[in-house]
Amino acid sequence: MPFSHIMGQEKAKKFLRQVLAMQRVPHAYLFCGISGVGKKSMARAIAMALNCDHSVDGDGCGVCPSCRAIADGNSPDFLLVGPENREIFDERSDRILIEHIRKLNHAVGFSPIGRYRVCVLDHAQNMTVEAANSFLKILEEPPPGNIFILNAVDPLDLLPTIVSRCQRVAFQPLSINDIKKWLFRERDVDEESADILSRVCSGSLGKAIDMLDSNYLVKRKSWLSSVVDLFSVSRNRAFLIAVEYMNILKDSYRTGSGGRNDVFDMCMTWKSLYRDLILIKEGAPFNMLMNMDYIHDLERHVQAFGVDALLKSIDFLNRTERDLMNNINMSLIMEQTVMGLWSLARGA
Ligand SMILES: [Zn+2]
Numbered sequence: 222m223p224f225s226h227i228m229g230q231e232k233a234k235k236f237l238r239q240v241l242a243m244q245r246v247p248h249a250y251l252f253c254g255i256s257g258v259g260k261k262s263m264a265r266a267i268a269m270a271l272n273c274d275h276s277v278d279g280d281g282c283g284v285c286p287s288c289r290a291i292a293d294g295n296s297p298d299f300l301l302v303g304p305e306n307r308e309i310f311d312e313r314s315d316r317i318l319i320e321h322i323r324k325l326n327h328a329v330g331f332s333p334i335g336r337y338r339v340c341v342l343d344h345a346q347n348m349t350v351e352a353a354n355s356f357l358k359i360l361e362e363p364p365p366g367n368i369f370i371l372n373a374v375d376p377l378d379l380l381p382t383i384v385s386r387c388q389r390v391a392f393q394p395l396s397i398n399d400i401k402k403w404l405f406r407e408r409d410v411d412e413e414s415a416d417i418l419s420r421v422c423s424g425s426l427g428k429a430i431d432m433l434d435s436n437y438l439v440k441r442k443s444w445l446s447s448v449v450d451l452f453s454v455s456r457n458r459a460f461l462i463a464v465e466y467m468n469i470l471k472d473s474y475r476t477g478s479g480g481r482n483d484v485f486d487m488c489m490t491w492k493s494l495y496r497d498l499i500l501i502k503e504g505a506p507f508n509m510l511m512n513m514d515y516i517h518d519l520e521r522h523v524q525a526f527g528v529d530a531l532l533k534s535i536d537f538l539n540r541t542e543r544d545l546m547n548n549i550n551m552s553l554i555m556e557q558t559v560m561g562l563w564s565l566a567r568g569a
Contacts, residue, residue, distance in 0.1 A: 222292060223283040224266045227259050228403060228426065229395045236390065237263065241270045242279035246337075247388040249360055249369040251345075253376055254392025257427020260372045261301075263392075264341045265291055267368065268299045272335035287335055298333045300325070303343035317342065319351040326359055329367045338367050345371035346378035353380050360386045394424020404429065413514070414438055420511045421493055437486060444490045445515055451559065452522045452566045463559035467552045484545055488538045491562075495534045498523050502531070522566075530565045537561045 224234045233252075240246060250267075252260040269281025269288045281288045290296035302317065302325050304310045309324045325340060342348070348356060360369065360383060369387075376384045400419040403426060404410040410418070410433065417438060422429035432438070447462055454462070469483075493511040500509055501523050507513065541558045545551070 222262055222266060223269055223281040223288070224263075225280055226283065227262050227266060228399050230259050230263065230392055233263060233390050233392055234266075237267060238270075238279035240279075240388075241267065241276075246271065246368060248363045248367065249371070249387040251371045251373065251376060251379070251384060251387035251389045252392055253373055253389060255374055255394060255423065255425055256344075257422075257425030257430075258392045258395055259426070260392055261341060261343065263390075264339055264370045264372070265299060267370070268296070268337070268339035271337040271339070271368070272296075272298055296334075298335045298338045300328055300338060300340040301343060302340065315344075315347055317345070317348040317352050319349065319355050322348075322352045322355040322359070326355070329359065329364045333366045336366070339370060340367060341370045341372060343372050345373045345383075346375070348379075353383060357383055357386075395426055396424070400424070400426050400429050404433070408433060417441070417512075417514065420513070421490070431482075432486070435482070435486075440483065440486070441490050444487045445494060445512065445518075448491050448494055448562065449515070449518045449522070451563050452525065454563070456563070459560060459563035460556075463556045466559060467555045471552065485542060488542050488545075492535050492538045494519070495531050495538075498526055499528060499531045502526070502528055525566065525568070527568075530568065534562055534565045537565070 224238055227234060252263065254260060266281065268291045269283065270276050270279055272287045272291070273281035273285055274287070275282040275285055281291075283289075283292070287296070287298075291299045300306075302309055302321060304313055304315070309321050325342075329338065329340060342356070357380065363369065371379070371383070371387060373379055376389065397419045400422060401415045404415040404418060405412075408430075414433075418429045418432055421441075422432060447466075451459055451462060494515065497510045497512050497515075497519055501519055507516065510516065510519070512519070537558060541554055544554045
């Protein structure tokens with residue numbers, strides 16, 4: 222899509238359109254920001270603007286054959302270095318390896334079909350050290366007609382020698398309203414669901430879409446109900462909840478990565494409830510809450526907690542996420558987490 226169709230990111234769009242209109246395009250950009258806020262779409266918009274014969278004010282027309290081929294993913298002048306590109310990634314890998322950079326290097330040796338080829342390194346922080354060093358050599362002597370765009374969450378995750386060769390462009394989380402409107406318009410989501418998804422996705426449209434497609438709203442209800450239960454049950458019942466979650470966890474790890482994401486989503490959902498309790502304690506306006514549909518439960522339990530216990534509960538869940546990422550004994554983590562949260566709710 223051209224710049225004019227991209228959601229939010231007004232500052233980035235304005236800056237890029239100015240650069241493109243002046244025809245002085247740096248050969249490397251670093252797009253920084255969380256996933257799912259439009260970095261890849263922006264890269265496509267750059268490829269369109271540079272190759273479009275009818276571009277206006279630094280934006281592609283969106284309808285000419287060149288623009289359409291880029292939008293549809295059929296243009297050789299838009300090269301994505303990411304697991305979706307089966308010509309570069311022959312098997313599923315989260316890491317960008319030196320062999321992937323070699324294939325990129327080979328591809329950029331040929332002239333683009335149009336005026337410029339735009340090459341995107343998605344999740345550039347996933348480059349191995351060897352891959353990063355090999356990519357650095359390409360950046361040091363960039364073949365003419367190529368523009369490189371690195372997408373990353375944080376520049377600190379990349380080699381400083383790579384970062385210093387790129388024009389940095391910051392991407393912001395999207396607004397709740399923009400995401401809500403998109404879910405209404407494009408996915409026909411009902412008002413309440415769109416409201417919940419747009420609040421819990423941390424400003425990432427990509428995350429909101431993933432959540433919608435993985436049935437998050439149903440799972441969220443059961444996750445929130447169990448954590449609310451924890452606030453008032455006996456030690457034995459809390460232990461049963463822990464066992465129940467250990468089993469869910471075991472099942473999800475057996476069934477693959479979708480299940481693993483569930484566990485992270487569960488931690489995030491639980492944290493959002495503790496965050497809401499802190500906001501209520503501090504007298505924040507209700508429209509700042511993430512779980513407005515649980516307001517009665519939140520108000521019922523908020524008095525039982527001190528802010529300190531709530532912060533500790535969030536810390537606990539952060540640690541759980543770290544441990545899960547490091548693949549430490551899953552059952553043990555879940556038991557410790559649930560029982561830890563239970564103790565904190567009892568003021569222990
Ligand atoms: Zn066009």
